[in-house]
Amino acid sequence: MIAFLSEYGMFLAKVATLVVALLFIIGGIAASASRGRHKGGEDGELKVRHLNDEFDDLKDALEAEILPEAQRKKAQKAKQKQEKREARQKKKAGTEDKLSPRLFVLDFDGDVQASDVETLRREISAVLQVANKDDEVLVRLESPGGLVHSYGLAASQLRRIRNSGIKLTVAVDRVAASGGYMMACIADRIVAAPFSIIGSIGVVAQIPNFHRLLKKNDIDVELMTAGEYKRTLTMLGENTEKGKAKFQEELEDTHQLFKDFVRENRRSLDLDKVATGEHWFGSQAKELGLVDEIMTSDELLQQRKDTVTLYQVNWEVKRKLGERLGFSMEATLQRVIEKIWHRGSQRQIH
Numbered sequence: 001m002i003a004f005l006s007e008y009g010m011f012l013a014k015v016a017t018l019v020v021a022l023l024f025i026i027g028g029i030a031a032s033a034s035r036g037r038h039k040g041g042e043d044g045e046l047k048v049r050h051l052n053d054e055f056d057d058l059k060d061a062l063e064a065e066i067l068p069e070a071q072r073k074k075a076q077k078a079k080q081k082q083e084k085r086e087a088r089q090k091k092k093a094g095t096e097d098k099l100s101p102r103l104f105v106l107d108f109d110g111d112v113q114a115s116d117v118e119t120l121r122r123e124i125s126a127v128l129q130v131a132n133k134d135d136e137v138l139v140r141l142e143s144p145g146g147l148v149h150s151y152g153l154a155a156s157q158l159r160r161i162r163n164s165g166i167k168l169t170v171a172v173d174r175v176a177a178s179g180g181y182m183m184a185c186i187a188d189r190i191v192a193a194p195f196s197i198i199g200s201i202g203v204v205a206q207i208p209n210f211h212r213l214l215k216k217n218d219i220d221v222e223l224m225t226a227g228e229y230k231r232t233l234t235m236l237g238e239n240t241e242k243g244k245a246k247f248q249e250e251l252e253d254t255h256q257l258f259k260d261f262v263r264e265n266r267r268s269l270d271l272d273k274v275a276t277g278e279h280w281f282g283s284q285a286k287e288l289g290l291v292d293e294i295m296t297s298d299e300l301l302q303q304r305k306d307t308v309t310l311y312q313v314n315w316e317v318k319r320k321l322g323e324r325l326g327f328s329m330e331a332t333l334q335r336v337i338e339k340i341w342h343r344g345s346q347r348q349i350h
Contacts, residue, residue, distance in 0.1 A: 044119075044317040046126055051105065051301065051310035101134045103304055105312040110143025110180055114150035121157045122315040128164050136167040136308070139187070140297045145178025145200060148254060154179070155261075158186040171297035172196045177279050181290070182258065185265040190291040191300055198285035201262055202277025203255045205247070211238045266290070 063072055104127045108116050127137060139158065145151065161168045170176070170187035177200035184190050184198075192198055214221060214236060221236040232243040232250070259275045269289050285291045301310060 044122075044315055046122070047314045047316050049312040049314075051312055052305055055302075055305050055310075099132075099134075099309075101136070101308045102131070103301075103308045103310050104131065104135065104137045105301070105310060106137065106139045107312075107314065108139055108141050108143065108154070108183070110141070110146065110151075110154070110183075112146035112150075114143070114146055114154045114179065117150065117154040117157060119315040119317065120154065123313050124157055124160055126315075127313055128160065128166070131164070131166050133165055136169060137161050138169045138171060138297070138300070139183075140171050140173065141176050141180060141184055142172070142174050143177070143180030143183065144175050144197075145180050145182075148179070148203070148258075151179025151182050155183045155186055158183055162186060162188070169300070171295075171300055172198065172282070172291070173297055178202065182261060184291075185262050189293070191293045191295040191297070192282035192285060192291040193296045194281065194283045194294050196282040196285075197279050198282055198290050199274060199279040199288075200277060201258060201271075201275040203251050203258060204277070205251060207233055208235055209233075209239060210236055 106123050108120055168187045169189045170184045172192040175197040176184040177197050223234055223237045225231050229246050232247040233239050259271050263271055274288050282294055286294055
């Protein structure tokens, strides 16, 4: 009986593994197909949330539960009187139709390919058509970095805000490392949570090589190129010392471009000290000048809600069920890979 249960358990494990593998394959195909259909323009809509109202609703809901009825009515009357008083003051000053300063809140959740740049550029395009010099943009940024060209484009999107004369603040609650910090350093002001991960101003690349395994099994790989450095490293062929040296040179050049970019946007930084590829916690990053203030994005919004009108702006892509399933599976697989990738380099608290 025990042997039967053991064999049955192994059978179920194999079936489950096969099903998961098939789901990931199907999901990848669906996501790839969706990208093909949306290339050049995604079908979606702009969603706007009035965050001041949400803060007020939270306060009212809590007061309704914890205050005695008499105090609750008194608070409501005081609020109504305050609103009427402010309306009269605006009318008397002739500013009742004048817009109050606005803070537009955007979110960027970065993966290796900086895929969220497609929604970010649409959100920025929308905001820049209505924003004026008294307004401000807050980007809640989360990213461990990724491909150089992808994050270069994402940083360029944020540059559009600065070039338009609109103040830009970046808030980092968890991580803005490598390409994530490339984006963050564009801002006029960077705020970060005390234990967020900041920095990693460096460049890394790795590639597996199966040449010895293939050679051991008498398998030849023919790689034909035109141009001395068309291919410096390869997965299947033999990598030469000259090719490795050229690849290292390209990494150093990329690192120098990264440092120059950070220097242009954060002139007070000691790059010899911070551009080593290391990362720091938010409180340490402030001491080094990588960020300007220790604060979560929630604290910042709480502070500003009484002086500016808060709008959260989000471009929401419309996808069919199959496409949503595909992207969900792809995102799950990517998060697993990224966790494995970064687990060896990030400190953890248990």
